[in-house]
Amino acid sequence: MSSLADQLSADIQAVVADAFTRGEIQGEVPSAITLERPKNRDHGDYATSIALQLAKAAGQNPREIAAILQKAIASIAGVSKVDIAGPGFINITLDRASQAELVRIILSNKYEYGRGNGLAGVTINLEFISANPTGPLHLGHTRWAAVGDSLGRVLSAAGAAVTREFYINDRGRQMDLFGQSVQAAAQGKPIPEDGYQGDYINDLAAEVVAADSNISTSEEFREAAYKVQLAQQQSVLETFNTHFDIWFSERSLHESKAVDHALDKLRSQGHVFEVDGAVWLRTTDFGDDKDRVIVKEDGDLTYFASDTAYYINKRERGFDICIYMLGADHHGYVNRLKATAACAGDDPAYNVEILIGQLVKIMEGGEELKLSKRAGTIITLEELVEKVGVDAARYTLIRYPVDTPMVMDVDVLRRNSNENPVYYVQYAHARIAAVLRNTVELGIASGLESFDPSQLIHDRENELLGALAEYPRVVAGAAQFREPHRVARYLEELAGVYHGFYADCRVLPLGDEAVAPIHSARAALCAATMQVLANGLDLLGVSAPERM
RNA sequence: GCGCCUGUAGCUCAGUCGGAUAGAGCAACCGCCUUCUAAGCGGUAGGUCGCAGGUUCGAUUCCUGCCAGGCGCACCA
Known part of the structure; x- marks a missing residue:
């Protein structure tokens, strides 16, 4: 459209x-x-x-x-x-009347209004969070859960075919440490050096033992606790309105020989070499600071081996663009990922996109809460939702560009006051819902059957129509620049314009005033605004309440 | 040392492909509910857009240098 x-x-x-x-x-x-x-x-x-x-x-x-x-x-x-x-x-x-025709477009297109085809025909793999299954999701993951999910919705709205993917790092030393830690907790022994601390380890140990009292080796503990922890991550993400199409296990990559396959492919492109018994990829051919080891001298595979195989696997599954959403502490990966794509014969400027998100700080009681998973003093996604609710948490995390380091103040978010812009936007939606309930009671039409655009000539009406007309451009821009926060900022603007309209333009007849075409026209304008607010909130994964 | 990100009102932050008088919320002050949801609206006040150059009709925006803060530079995961 x-x-x-x-x-x-x-x-x-x-x-x-x-x-x-x-x-x-x-x-x-x-x-x-x-x-x-x-x-x-x-x-x-x-x-x-x-x-x-x-x-x-x-x-x-x-x-x-x-x-x-x-x-x-x-x-x-x-x-x-x-x-x-x-x-x-x-x-x-x-011309004002011709602008008011927009109401017709919105009310007839409903949930389609704002959707476009700027990315039609593009197949995108959107990978985000990708946490180890060794603990609960924390605040950093939560930012990506909200932003990644919203970006997926925005890209889809622009016509792209999007697959949301969570890469499970279920292989390697961290998993072994995890198994040993749970085992130690279950058997009353001290947690190993560099192991996982925290109450959740004790909880996992108790749950695993309750399910199978014969469990004994660290491998058994690792496997049992892995299943429980992964299920917990999946469950909490569902409650956070964040859905994944594919949960991709790192182990499955190795079981399917994808690493060998990737090595063959890279060898055929001529960028693989061997030194001192280790196998390297010459990423410096394409701008990386140093070459990267794929197979270590002792025959073990590096983490980079998995990353490389995973990338090639994604491309072979038919994705045009692979988007990675990484934390600022991983920005060193950008060059090597781009170079890997180039080594595989791809165009790193088109086939790979890496969005780097700055870290989130969280304040409570005027003090910063440190995020240390190992130490066990972590703010989890669940805890944040308990404190402020899904809507406020998602909205707050999405409304800032990801390259801005952000500070969440739990005390402010807990206040449920106007300091949370989510309430400002949701309130506009609920307010319109209330007005429309009243129009039904009074028998005033708010649909298109009796809509007369020439009635809408007030400055406030004109301003509102102008804001509504912007919505498709906002969605297209958010998709193009991979910046879902633009949708949130737009909604705040739209809500503000509506509140201004509401203050100056009476929708329902006053007192014993007769019902006139202006009431019906304004009711339709309200309905159109409500539709756009709902469409936008849906792109954020935030609810659009009928009553507040 | 090298690389990425950030620096805009007292605070938290927007600012579109370079555009006209740089915006919002909170905090401060002053108004608006005998009729639609006051979780709202209107107004006042608040600025060396980190600093210095450059590009041009025009720079918060692009380029260079510097200053300050955050993060990162493994045959770890």
């Missing part, structure tokens, strides 16, 4: 092209016209700086170019006024 702005942009592009054809402007026809929504309402509904951009190549005064385009843009359907301002900005004011 093309948005109003896209349509207008295309119309202007045609008009500009005509001016070039007639020789009124010199130079090259621009491939696209960018429209922005001016902050200042006096500058119209949309503005473009195209005249300023064309001026240099054309060797003409920007105001002159703007004047050439002014009349032609004014003749576009739905445009009511075109002004030239400042150095050559073109300010466009739209």
